[in-house]
Amino acid sequence: MDCREILEGLSEYIDNELADKTCREIEEHLKDCYNCQVVVNTLRQTVILYREVPDDEIPGDVSMRLHKIIKLTGGND
Amino acid sequence: MEHLVPTDDELIAEIRQGKAEALETLVSRYETRVYNLAYKMLGNQQDAEDVLQDTFLNVVRSLDSFKSRSSFSTWLYRVATNAALTRLRQRTRRDKSESEFLDEVYSIKDAAHAESRMVDWSDRPAQQLLDDEAKRVMEEAIDELPEIYRVVFVLRDVQGLPAAEVAEVLGLSVPAVKSRLHRARLFLRNRLSDYFTVGAE
Numbered sequence: 001m002d003c004r005e006i007l008e009g010l011s012e013y014i015d016n017e018l019a020d021k022t023c024r025e026i027e028e029h030l031k032d033c034y035n036c037q038v039v040v041n042t043l044r045q046t047v048i049l050y051r052e053v054p055d056d057e058i059p060g061d062v063s064m065r066l067h068k069i070i071k072l073t074g075g076n077d
Numbered sequence: 078m079e080h081l082v083p084t085d086d087e088l089i090a091e092i093r094q095g096k097a098e099a100l101e102t103l104v105s106r107y108e109t110r111v112y113n114l115a116y117k118m119l120g121n122q123q124d125a126e127d128v129l130q131d132t133f134l135n136v137v138r139s140l141d142s143f144k145s146r147s148s149f150s151t152w153l154y155r156v157a158t159n160a161a162l163t164r165l166r167q168r169t170r171r172d173k174s175e176s177e178f179l180d181e182v183y184s185i186k187d188a189a190h191a192e193s194r195m196v197d198w199s200d201r202p203a204q205q206l207l208d209d210e211a212k213r214v215m216e217e218a219i220d221e222l223p224e225i226y227r228v229v230f231v232l233r234d235v236q237g238l239p240a241a242e243v244a245e246v247l248g249l250s251v252p253a254v255k256s257r258l259h260r261a262r263l264f265l266r267n268r269l270s271d272y273f274t275v276g277a278e
Contacts, residue, residue, distance in 0.1 A: 007185065007263075008259075010259070011255065011258060011259035011262055012255065012259075017255075034194055034195075035194065035195045037197070038194075038195040038196070038197045038199075039185065039195070039266070041197055041199035041200075042197060042198060042199045042266055042269070042270055043262060043263070043266045044199065045198075045199035045206070046262060046265050046266040046269050047234055047262060049206055049207065049211075049215065049269070050215065050230075050234050050235055050265070051234060051235070051237065052207065053207065053212060053215065053235075055109055055110070055113045056109075056112070056113055056116065057109065058108050058109045058112040058113075058129075059122070062112065062122070062125075062126050062129065063108055065126070065130070066104065066108060066126075066129055066130055066133060067101065067104060067105075069130055069133075069134065070100060070101075070104055070133055070134070070137060071097065071101075073134055073137050073138075
């Protein structure tokens with residue numbers, strides 16, 4: 001496997017969705033390829049960072065207006 | 078009482094019997110998730126609020142036609158995603174074209190081949206990676222994704238839906254979801270690398 005082929009499978013690799021054989025091929029390549037290691041590490045960290053940012057609380061006034069509108073509509077149906 | 082927290086299906090049955098509190102409970106249960114989905118898709122509070130209201134008004138209107146073939150939350154995500162995409166398409170702003178986007182995604186292929194060593198910023202301390210400026214860069218980077226990539230990334234990696242559910246929400250195959258997700262992630266990684274490695278070389 002060359003760097004380009006490795007790159008295509010990296011999301012499935014970090015999501016643990018690849019067959020064992022393909023994982024081993026990727027790991028074999030990573031041993032000797034510093035730049036691909038960096039891509040794996042930083043791609044994984046990118047996904048982790050986006051997952052770690054907590055959901056924003058819905059602003060109180062936005063929630064209040066939503067409930068008001070739903071109440072009005074629900075009552076009319 | 079067998080359980081204190083009613084399931085979505087139990088709430089829906091009560092709503093169909095005209096119980097207003099059940100509708101309140103259902104809205105409260107999902108409003109934050111729908112708001113965040115809309116905010117990440119649209120990037121501003123006003124549009125997010127409009128999408129939030131459109132979504133729940135649509136849900137109330139079409140609840141009678143909801144059959145429990147898929148789960149309520151999958152159906153809700155579909156309604157919310159469609160509302161967000163509709164709003165996105167009303168904007169005059171031009172998205173990055175698909176070819177511009179893919180050029181950027183795959184510039185990394187050449188970088189990975191380059192003689193120079195890439196910078197590994199992944200082991201920096203968490204407080205640096207998640208400070209306010211980094212969060213702003215992350216939000217701006219999502220906003221740069223063309224919509225078909227943004228919607229997949231937001232559902233899968235921000236909202237945490239399994240790939241199969243994202244496929245069901247969007248009416249796509251699982252491989253199509255995975256391929257879009259991968260490209261979105263590579264693009265975002267490039268953006269974060271640009272930000273975290275400024276001055277590091």
